Amino acid sequence: MPDKPPLVPFARFVDQPPELPVRGRDDHDGPEYVVEATVVDSGRDRVNLKGVTQTGEEVSIIIRVVAPGIVRVLLEDDASDPARVRLARELPAPDGSITLRRTNDSVTIKGEHIQVQVTLKPFHIVFFGPDGRRLLDQNYSEKTAPGTLSVLPFGFSRVDGERVAFHETFAAEPDEHFFGFGEKFTEFDKRGQRLEMWNYDPAGVHYEQTYKNVPFFISTRGYGLFVDSVMPVQFDMGLSNHSVSGIIVPDSALDYYVIAGPTLKDIIPQYAGLVGSYPVLPPKWALGLWVSSGFDHDNADKALASARQLQEHDVPCSVFHIDTYWQRHGCWADMQWDRAAFPDPEGLIRELKAMGYRVSLWMNCYMGPESEYYPVAKENGYFLMSPDGEVWSGDLWGNTGYHPPVCIIDFTHPEAVAWWRELVRPLLRMGVDVLKTDFAEAVPLDVVAHNGMSGLQLHNLYTLLYNDIVSDLIAEETGRVGLVWGRSSYAGGQRHGAQWGGDSICTFPAMASTLRGGLSLGMCGHALWSHDIAGFHGEPTRELYIRWAQFGLLSPLARAHGTTTRLPWDYGDEAYRIFQQYASLRYRLLPYIYSHAVVAHETSLPLLRAMVLEFPDDPNTYAMDLQYMFGADLLVAPIYNVEGCRPVYFPAGRWIDYGTHEIITGPQTRWIEAPLDTLPLYVRANALIPTLEAARPIEEAPFTPLIIDAYLLDHGTLRLHDMDGVTSVSAAIQGSTLALEYVGPHKDVRLRLVPLLGQTTIEQVTLNGLVVPEPEHSENGLLEIRLCSP
Template sequence: MCQASEEYAEATFDNPNMTLGGLLAPWPWERGLQLVQQVTDWSLDGDTLRLQCITDGGEAASVAIQLWKPQVLRVRLIPPGVSARSDLGLLQGAPQPFDVEVQEQDGQLAFDTGAMWVTLDTRRWRLAIHEAEGHLICREHPEDTNLRGWLRALPLGYRRDEQERLSGSVESFYLTPDEKLYGLGERFMPLNRRGQRIELWNFNTWGASDERAYKNVPLLLSSRGYGLFFHTTHRLRFDLGSGHHSSLSTVVESDDPVMDFFVLYGPSLQDVLSHYADLTGRAPVPPRWSFGLWMSKASYETRQEVEEVARRLRAEDIPCDVIHLDPAWLRPRRQADLIWNKEAFSNPPEFLSRLRDQGFKVCLWIHPWVPRDSEVFPEAAERGYFARRPDGSIYYYAPTIPSDAPNPCGIVDFSHPEAVAWYQRLLRRLIDWGVAAFKTDFGEAIPEDAVFHNGMTGREMHNLYPVLYNRAVYEALEAARQGEAVVWARSAWAGSQRYPVHWSGDQRCNFPNMACTLWGGLSIGLSGIPFWSHDIGGFLGAPDPELYVRWAQFGLLCSHARCHGTTPREPWAFGTQALDAFRRMVHLRYRLIPYLYSYAHVASQYGLPVLRPMVLEFQDDPNTHTLDLQYMLGRELLVAPVFEPGT
């Protein structure tokens, strides 16, 4: 608790009048906090300003402020007893060489980056960043208190638990009254994050209409032209001016005791996304064929069913490049040991060759778990390729595959280089047969108490795991077919854009869920992931012809397009009128492929999404800041899907 809180606690907690006002205990918001109070010494080390500080609880901590380039600043708070950690695997860029020149006057430190003017009050810690012309970009907000001086926002600091162990870190930033906020991953909620409270912790969301997300990305963008990227894999909690504590602050609480963040200055949001891509890696351009139609169902059950779908697609003049096979390509209750179900899909090399001769690529569904009763399990278990419990035993997880009873599985440890090589060998046999892509499903359910080869626990690995999982699969494809690799990924974290493409996961078949799906797509684009798709028609249930056509009109005007769901999604299943409408739209899509492919190169070079929220293209028009049921496809095409039946 800060000093002001302690003084008020003595005066009020035993006062019955104050107790009647609800002051029954010390302010829990501040329990265990050590907040950076002042700078006791500082030094320069090339591009880094190193600060020795003292907290309000009298502890010594250090802060490093590093200039990466004129528009990018890194801030790291290191609590006592914690050493500066190595890279988490999220950063791909490196700082430009700089020699920072610091001015000191009247307790203020200041330096010019060439694009920003950075100031720090050393007597009562507060960091502020302005444009070169003096306009505020962003600043910390330690003065956000209630009338008694108790904190509404949490200034830079760290937290200790009841046993005095480090348990997290905190930071807060001032929000101007008209400021809008965006990003933080694929969130199926209105695009403007202002007023929301969000936890960044990957979930199997079982739908697409709440705050939870498959794809969390710790990148927050502001309509004022700056971004904040939090360099961590731990759970993060954001209060974005919700009013729960404050309407005027962004409050960030991390389970990571090291608060490590980057300030990215545009001033355009497009510039901010480009800076983020410089930091965490650029998305490669997916193969041209991936921009064609993908046809799928959960699940095609036999080879004969797939071959009939392929025949009918050609007969009905529905252009299509990819047919996807969901779990039925694997043996029952053997998901996902990567061993082909030859009873349902006989002679896989010949089957794949026949489809290839008809112009179809094949994508296979996988997940990152191996059943313990599979014949490939013993080797991996013996060699230590699965995540462990704290006692060293294999950590078994029973995934919930629809229509299958849970089967205990080992969690492939993608932090283990030998485990990655083993897994890629299993994939390579399928690739050599002719498989062109993998749908990398799941990846969100990493237990917090699991232990991994690289020394991380599940608390640290949970959000990072999908990056490692998708990298292993993507690199297996890239090694076999250079320039032709593509995955169809559900879960993500910072850096996942390096392994495209991502899709929105599972949603119900109705108009409101279609709108939520669009929100997710626009949000993930403002989180640095430029290639995105979703299940045309919705996933769970049977859309009626009107919903199917409206969803197809939306879905076929995204970066990638796939029909998929628990019931048939082939257009002829919805009647002649729907088939004709779908045919017109899919032919339009194929005429647009050169346009989409051109913007794929723009996405790769600059980090900009193919689906662009209106605010990204028209940032200077405040009318666009909350306009989130339409979007730009590239720069030239405005898309306004229909979200009301009978329209």
């Protein structure tokens, strides 16, 4: 029974949103919903309607084509609310053709890639793709056998005479599946689930409650839907009634956008453009390994010792992170160094940089009462306030007494923002490169902000304000993109760059849930995602450490961090060797990873891709959430158990085992047994994978020399993005000839033909139509062709 409480209540230290209307069988008054409408006025791309509910109440409805593939639907009662927060940006008028056709009983607006048909009486909205195929339509018809309405249709509900929420209900087709909603840790296919858009610190990764909520989803029918609200929107995706999907919006309007594909990959960029937020293009060093000194009592000597050990053990690492204890306990987070533990922070940063590291520091947006800056902030009203006019204070560290109660910086207060920026700025001028923007999920319901917003209104918005401020300051001080490493987020938060999956415990189920969260977040266009290798809370076993490291080092961003050591040699020689093996693999793959980061920056398509995103026509992929595509061509199937075995699904086509070069033909599922040092990793046949010869320090310059590993059976192409532009490579086996085409700015590029079973013996090579007289061979005998010389 979905509405019964759990056996063990969820321990919450973040306020829950107010209860939304739930109607029982005897509640015969029912919701107010639109039954008919008349046209008030119309234009080329829109129609304004006066809707009438079943009891005669009037509402305003605006339906508009706002982009070639996007329709906006806005339902308000008597007047628009100027205080309502909107995250969708005003898009320029579509250039393509838009037509509006009216009859006595309907209005149809047709955009370039989407059309919407509105029947005026009885009121009904249907959305179609450009080919006329139905994408989505309202559902008013679901009733119980006695005739009681069992859905919440297009309208609103009141409690004690006060409107508490708008709502909408759509038909959920029998074969329809839904993905997205943010970093939800439940099963990837969200059909049969109820999703609440309310940021939590769930102190784990096993729940529907999560740090990053996004009121956006994608359907296998080829559409996406975004609800423009920062309030606790609730989606019921066939849980209460399997025939429908429902939305409840406790805001002053119902404002949603339907986005037509036709493919899932077409939907994500349109959504990103709608909220005006494509992922930043990170500096190359951010794609290397991040290693933390850990969430533990720390000091300069300990941090430097760890940094030196990484180099002594020849573990490639680009970013060294220092967590909470660089500040004084009880003062978190006033951005002031604990001078007892870190007597010379400037010298520490200089030394870390001299060793080749970029430096990351932890922060959050709260402040403890023991800080000398606390009285200044309190006196000037820089904290969120209680309704009685006193500063709000509470335990936001888990009700454990671990840290004194804290106050929350009011980022709606311009003077508070300016003051707080000046606390942060000196860190960047010392040489800190990136800040880990922790927390920001806990704005309580009963606070009042400087700009008049309630805690209910500010709760989800707060993380965007916080990360915007830090990101903008980093960009201002460094001249680079404002990369942050954030825990919480909301719609549009992909603009802040790096985000990690929160505070998982050290278990295999937590590892699996972490992957589910990352896949769901990726469907919302958040491309630069990561997680704590081996989990955050506790001490992982040797097996878990190794398996999670294999997964983490082939994630969009890679970081080792936790409450106990995450240095690989602390888990034994075998763990150290395997960690080093996969860290080196990551660094060799940096040209491939960076090229996909450029694509993400331009399109919001994630680096960690759900199988359904690459194979949307294969129903076997719809619920698949324990394997993924890393970019377009690498299939990764992490091992999530001590037995070292799992099923792996291979979609249609041919796949090549990265380690053995065995060719596997899909579609099929195989039971894979993987030794501890082996991650099930497969390459799409005919993929051209750009690599480096060996792991080495990352430079902010085009990768060189480049080696393109060609897993060629017949014909493959590569479009490689780098700092100097786009390089295009085509490779085809034509009889006994390997025909190569190369165009691009890179000056030192070789193509290496990976030997595969059944591959034709190559007797001649051509490059851009000319015969290559003497093809080279690598040290291990592989055919190697120089495409361009330095």
